[in-house]
Amino acid sequence: MKVMVPGSFDPPTNGHLDIIKRAASLFDYVYVVVAQNSLKKPLFTTQERVELLKECLGEFSNVYVDSTSDLVASYAREHNIGVIVRGVRNSSDYDYESELASANKLLNYNLDFVFLPSSEEYRIVRSSLVRELIQHNVNVSQFVPITISEAIRNKQQ
Amino acid sequence: MKVMVPGSFDPPTNGHLDIIKRAASLFDYVYVVVAQNSLKKPLFTTQERVELLKECLGEFSNVYVDSTSDLVASYAREHNIGVIVRGVRNSSDYDYESELASANKLLNYNLDFVFLPSSEEYRIVRSSLVRELIQHNVNVSQFVPITISEAIRNKQQ
Amino acid sequence: MKVMVPGSFDPPTNGHLDIIKRAASLFDYVYVVVAQNSLKKPLFTTQERVELLKECLGEFSNVYVDSTSDLVASYAREHNIGVIVRGVRNSSDYDYESELASANKLLNYNLDFVFLPSSEEYRIVRSSLVRELIQHNVNVSQFVPITISEAIRNKQQ
Amino acid sequence: MKVMVPGSFDPPTNGHLDIIKRAASLFDYVYVVVAQNSLKKPLFTTQERVELLKECLGEFSNVYVDSTSDLVASYAREHNIGVIVRGVRNSSDYDYESELASANKLLNYNLDFVFLPSSEEYRIVRSSLVRELIQHNVNVSQFVPITISEAIRNKQQ
Amino acid sequence: MKVMVPGSFDPPTNGHLDIIKRAASLFDYVYVVVAQNSLKKPLFTTQERVELLKECLGEFSNVYVDSTSDLVASYAREHNIGVIVRGVRNSSDYDYESELASANKLLNYNLDFVFLPSSEEYRIVRSSLVRELIQHNVNVSQFVPITISEAIRNKQQ
């Protein structure tokens, strides 16, 4: 079974990596796909995020990192991917994700959605928190892998 | 990957079957396990529920139906099952399921949990609704497979 | 437009009456229907609840009080009622009520559902709270109409 | 009873139209009011949205389309409207809508609020989704009436 | 400031003790009060629960353990307690607790309510889970203090 873990990953966090690694142990092949979002001003460019994810996930032979400016449902159709995997942190998250899932199913009837509940230790880690901490010059090494915290430090210099 | 879909299944509904069939297409092998609950007075006995599920799921060669009086986490450990699959219908459901998942992980660190959001057409189908309708002699054939509605009719005679 | 406000009303509270009165100003004709529930041991019998509601609502010429042992969807069909009105207090309530509404629509496609958000001052008034207070001999006159608090006092003697 | 269905309607969706049509069958007279919002950059101008709604709702003799730069509570007072009708899709929506309703009641004590739970088939349709799909050149004809999808196509040329 | 931590405590869990200890560091004096509930069949009698809590909390000189068959609001009034402290685990919990708080304020206008969000490590620990595990002969020592797990073992023999 080929699955897709789409996201902004700006930056990738330990929470993202936990979801990706669990997906990689559950399914045969995992596409991690950075969704370009023209509206937001990102911390890292799409290409940088792809490189960072590749570095963090190098040891997983069944994980492939890519990016797209397409809709998730379109990317899945083109790559013959039948399942989207998403992490869910709390009930507000769930409402949002289940609505998105239903909308995507209308666009691509062959898609199924799998939600992985966040591991307790990563439940509160999200990219927007990491970006806010960076803005206040707070050390974020407990929220992101070392590759990422070094990339952030380089960016700040 | 071997997964488990535990539940009361009293009676099995179209919603349950949707979750089980999606699990059967996502994973190699699916244990559907009727959890005995000594506290509730059931509509069908545990053994009847196992038989009904077997009839409904006969065409799926990778689905195995069983029952247990053990905890889900214990059954999984004994049968070397690494993943529990649960359907989730709304945000209240999510709160309940994610708490249960965290508790089970404390009992069996090797367990992972996968939530499948209910398909729109089965979002409101639950066994307690079916039982209430039966109590009012309402035809429930749109909520359960034909095998089940016949079993219910036999029971009522 | 003929609408129905179904409920247990055991006992009717100021919150119920607020919903019924708002329904009576919104719609032409309001059926207030006590749903018999064989499973619970009530404070007042179905007939007593009907009488109490009639006393409390006597001044409203477009309100009719009745009881039923049928499903709400069946009662509505038989009485040619097209709309069910329900009060909603918070988001948990909403999840429950919207699921019930969808289930009833499956049983009676012609039914529509209208939710009235509880008025701020009645948001926390519910029959189970009133029953618990009565059990502790607490004065409940701020939660129920005077007719009801007198009926409760008579019952307690 | 005169009611008001306020909204941004940018663009009007099948979900909006379902709510408006249900309101039109429940109440004598329905004002559909496009609320101008100076902060957002809209897909359609206020005047275009009014025209599109008029085209979609022409067959309903008791529906009147208008726009306002006033608060909803002020518009209602000026037009002697006693009830605001809003569609609600899920529990997060409910929290938001009930807070808005309470705030509006503080501004206009004579207002009542009626929530219509989204029909299952329109539960996930929202304008922001439609706008995002348009941005990706995805066909949105299953989410909006044909009048709207044509207007969108003209806009894109 | 004198505060009260009411509860069923059947049995007291590590989650309860975390809330009580945090209350004891925040406030001058903490009443821990076992609320008798005539409806439920408890694991431990009220008196046993009081004794177990006393053993677990002996080191805290500003914690006093008691029991009551009164309403929480009444106990607080009689003992001149101005604040109720409650642990909250998730958003469903919050809805329930805030409704209870509002109801109690109607009964005792001088009461204030303080909610402590569960510590991450105790978020899923609740007495009903512990009782269910006990029923399945599962070791619960990671969820309750050692005094309690020994009392449970004695009970089971």
Place this chain on the structure above:
Amino acid sequence: MKVMVPGSFDPPTNGHLDIIKRAASLFDYVYVVVAQNSLKKPLFTTQERVELLKECLGEFSNVYVDSTSDLVASYAREHNIGVIVRGVRNSSDYDYESELASANKLLNYNLDFVFLPSSEEYRIVRSSLVRELIQHNVNVSQFVPITISEAIRNKQQ
């Protein structure tokens, strides 16, 4: 016990003041801290908000008003504050606040969090509502203290 009530307070509302006053009666010393947020265009400058809060809270000898561009967790550490007090209005609010609390605890292990449920009469009062009403020239004197409504009037001239 020294506590902190952080917030944007743009403008301070009756809801904020209710939380601050309750905190001032619960704890020995209350820091009310205006958090500067470089991203938003405020109605009042940080310094103006500090002055307005000082005027509104002058009678409370145990309340100290300050501002910071630091993270809440950092400000607390520097000022030896062990507890953050936050008002919570509904379950969506709770999800947001509890996540923020957990994140702050990761940054400062000595912090505890106390949530005060909004008083019923202030449950729907929030600064964004007040700002929107001001934009529509609506009188906001029922939502903010007189000091604030006068400051708003001066600003508008």
